[in-house]
Amino acid sequence: MTSATINDNLTQLAQNQSFAVSEAGLTAQLASLATASEPNNFSSNSQQSPVATFPQRTVSGPSSNNTESPFGNAFTSGQAQGFSFKNTSSTEHSGYNFSTASSGNVQKFSFTNSSLGDGPFTFNESPANAPAHQPIPSFTFTPTKQHQDMPNNKLQTPSSHQNSRQGPPTNEAPRMTQNNMPAVSRKPPSPTTPIAQQPSFLNQEQEAPDLPMSLADASKLGKMLNTTLRDSSALVVDRNDPKSPLYSLKSFEELDLKSELLKGIYSMGFQTPSRIQEITLPQLLSNPPRNLIAQSQSGTGKTAAFSLAILSRIDPSMSIPQALILSPTFELALQIGSVIERMAQYLPYISIAYAVRSSPTLSSTNLVRGQLLPQPIVIGTPGTVEDWCRRRRIIDLSKLRMCCVDEADVMIATEGFQQTCVGLVKGLNPACQMMLFSATYSDEVMTFAREIVTQPIVLRLKREKQALNNIRQLFIRCDNPEQKFYAIEQIYSHLVLGQAMFFCRTKATARALAIRMSNEQHSVRELTAALDIEQRASVIRQFRERVFNVLISTNVTARGIDIDDVSLVVNYDMPVTMGGKPDFETYLHRIGRCGRFGKLGYTFNLISSDQDFNTMKAIEEYFHHPINEITIEAIGNLEPDQT
Numbered sequence: 001m002t003s004a005t006i007n008d009n010l011t012q013l014a015q016n017q018s019f020a021v022s023e024a025g026l027t028a029q030l031a032s033l034a035t036a037s038e039p040n041n042f043s044s045n046s047q048q049s050p051v052a053t054f055p056q057r058t059v060s061g062p063s064s065n066n067t068e069s070p071f072g073n074a075f076t077s078g079q080a081q082g083f084s085f086k087n088t089s090s091t092e093h094s095g096y097n098f099s100t101a102s103s104g105n106v107q108k109f110s111f112t113n114s115s116l117g118d119g120p121f122t123f124n125e126s127p128a129n130a131p132a133h134q135p136i137p138s139f140t141f142t143p144t145k146q147h148q149d150m151p152n153n154k155l156q157t158p159s160s161h162q163n164s165r166q167g168p169p170t171n172e173a174p175r176m177t178q179n180n181m182p183a184v185s186r187k188p189p190s191p192t193t194p195i196a197q198q199p200s201f202l203n204q205e206q207e208a209p210d211l212p213m214s215l216a217d218a219s220k221l222g223k224m225l226n227t228t229l230r231d232s233s234a235l236v237v238d239r240n241d242p243k244s245p246l247y248s249l250k251s252f253e254e255l256d257l258k259s260e261l262l263k264g265i266y267s268m269g270f271q272t273p274s275r276i277q278e279i280t281l282p283q284l285l286s287n288p289p290r291n292l293i294a295q296s297q298s299g300t301g302k303t304a305a306f307s308l309a310i311l312s313r314i315d316p317s318m319s320i321p322q323a324l325i326l327s328p329t330f331e332l333a334l335q336i337g338s339v340i341e342r343m344a345q346y347l348p349y350i351s352i353a354y355a356v357r358s359s360p361t362l363s364s365t366n367l368v369r370g371q372l373l374p375q376p377i378v379i380g381t382p383g384t385v386e387d388w389c390r391r392r393r394i395i396d397l398s399k400l401r402m403c404c405v406d407e408a409d410v411m412i413a414t415e416g417f418q419q420t421c422v423g424l425v426k427g428l429n430p431a432c433q434m435m436l437f438s439a440t441y442s443d444e445v446m447t448f449a450r451e452i453v454t455q456p457i458v459l460r461l462k463r464e465k466q467a468l469n470n471i472r473q474l475f476i477r478c479d480n481p482e483q484k485f486y487a488i489e490q491i492y493s494h495l496v497l498g499q500a501m502f503f504c505r506t507k508a509t510a511r512a513l514a515i516r517m518s519n520e521q522h523s524v525r526e527l528t529a530a531l532d533i534e535q536r537a538s539v540i541r542q543f544r545e546r547v548f549n550v551l552i553s554t555n556v557t558a559r560g561i562d563i564d565d566v567s568l569v570v571n572y573d574m575p576v577t578m579g580g581k582p583d584f585e586t587y588l589h590r591i592g593r594c595g596r597f598g599k600l601g602y603t604f605n606l607i608s609s610d611q612d613f614n615t616m617k618a619i620e621e622y623f624h625h626p627i628n629e630i631t632i633e634a635i636g637n638l639e640p641d642q643t
């Protein structure tokens with residue numbers, strides 16, 4: 001097929017809204033999906049400071065009508081607040097690259113901005129030719145006068161801040177060091193001691209175990225003052241908007257799902273499929289089965305897409321593992337299982353074996369070596385799955401009919417996972433249907449994925465479409481760790497509308513932050529790899545049940561975790577690779593913990609060094625998505641949404 005023909009077909013099919021289950025139909029669906037992406041409001045030229053210094057706190061002029069901010073006019077206009085959203089310019093980027101393999105050769109279709117060509121779509125030979133980006137200038141951190149004047153220990157004098165809504169200072173002064181810092185306990189806490197009883201060691205130089213209760217009270221006061229802040233669950237992006245990745249033209253009935261499955265998903269509150277479900281399900285259910293490598297933004301329903309495909313194909317007459325789902329973490333494996341259990345509640349022959357350490361359904365003593373599991377679906381982490389396949393021989397890879405790799409990019413690219421996953425995939429029967437899903441794929445990972453998956457259909461998002469517009473991205477400059485904590489306090493006091501996740505780089509930082517916030521009577525818990533599996537399961541369960549508001553974590557929960565009420569993500573530390581480079585994918589997954597399925601979410605990046613700033617700028621450039629500045633003062637000044 002020539003590029004002109006493809007272009008004509010796409011244009012015509014998109015106009016006709018034809019969604020027949022055929023190659024052309026698939027292409028049309030993709031074209032439709034492509035136009036459904038959100039407007040790109042980023043202009044790298046206008047955002048990028050040419051000056052090689054850390055930008056000062058520039059204040060945008062009054063932003064006319066930012067009715068989307070839940071924080072209202074005070075958040076969006078004027079010098080006093082120091083913050084405004086950029087105006088969006090509505091463009092029609094498709095956001096998707098789509099390619100399908102035929103006869104061993106991968107044809108690649110790329111949908112691009114209509115303004116770049118005659119039709120709404122253009123054909124590119126290689127989607128790997130990603131748009132070139134400007135080199136990132138280096139920045140020097142130059143605190144503003146305002147920052148320099150800020151007291152080092154804001155925590156002691158919250159009410160001294162002109163914009164603070166916090167409570168009055170107490171008369172009791174904290175114990176101070178010679179440097180006028182609160183005294184610090186350097187003794188590391190025991191992991192077994194309840195957080196609330198442990199001393200804080202967030203900043204080894206600035207620790208405040210003796211702080212009077214002013215912060216906790218101040219925080220409560222802040223919350224009382226913000227009682228009119230809207231419940232985040234009300235902030236749902238309109239699914240009728242054809243630009244939304246949640247928009248679809250089909251109903252679940254039209255996807256040819258079993259009636260029991262329809263009953264299951266309707267009982268979960270699903271009404272219509274999302275884009276990724278609408279597009280991938282017909283492909284995954286086609287005969288002969290097709291392999292798929294799919295990408296869709298965080299929180300757009302990938303789990304349901306592969307789960308429905310797997311549940312549709314399970315043969316009730318076979319009591320052996322038929323489908324394997326690989327997940328990078330224990331938490332995610334359990335979450336996927338609980339989604340499948342709910343979907344399959346009217347399919348009595350469905351059961352799940354969890355191949356994870358401390359499996360909730362199978363203790364290792366129940367496993368009989370060499371005797372295949374009776375459960376048709378196995379969900380697990382690579383190490384345990386490999387153990388069950390190779391050593392215990394209770395899963396026969398050659399008998400599996402479906403294999404899904406969730407968070408596929410990290411599974412096939414990360415040292416430690418790669419060898420195991422690729423080894424498992426190589427042991428599969430060639431007829432086994434492969435499904436790879438993720439919100440992110442670097443070009444290298446995609447190339448590698450194509451090598452291990454035979455003749456896949458590839459559904460890929462353009463980079464600038466990967467960051468969702470329903471997740472607002474902001475940054476706050478903090479000159480030192482104490483200011484970071486002060487910013488966190490302000491955010492917690494004023495903006496934790498539902499639930500929030502705070503991401504730290506290391507287990508130690510997460511623990512220290514959790515301890516310190518707990519000591520301030522804030523409703524937080526930590527979840528890191530330092531906890532054992534039972535503790536991790538318990539923390540995530542309690543978070544789901546809203547026993548506490550803020551989960552302080554590391555990258556262990558950056559991917560996949562789906563908690564409906566999370567409306568705020570804070571990068572306490574910016575995500576970087578082991579080599580200190582910006583970790584683009586992890587950033588996107590972290591912020592994707594809020595703004596699930598179209599809800600409005602807010603992300604704050606705490607920037608306290610040149611490296612942080614450069615990392616943030618590189619991320620901004622990479623995804624072509626603005627990260628706007630807000631001052632710490634402005635956080636305390638936010639007003640309830642007027643819209």
Ligand SMILES: Nc1ncnc2c1ncn2[C@@H]1O[C@H](COP(=O)(O)OP(=O)(O)OP(=O)(O)O)[C@@H](O)[C@H]1O
Pocket residue numbers: 269270271272273274277296297298299300301302303304438439559560561562564592593596597
């Ligand atoms: N068709 C649908 N209708 C309504 N809600 C849906 C639908 N599909 C999925 N959801 C809900 O949307 C939320 C996000 O779905 P899911 O966790 O599958 O996203 P995801 O794309 O896998 O995200 P991530 O990339 O973060 O793993 C879940 O709470 C899920 O129940």
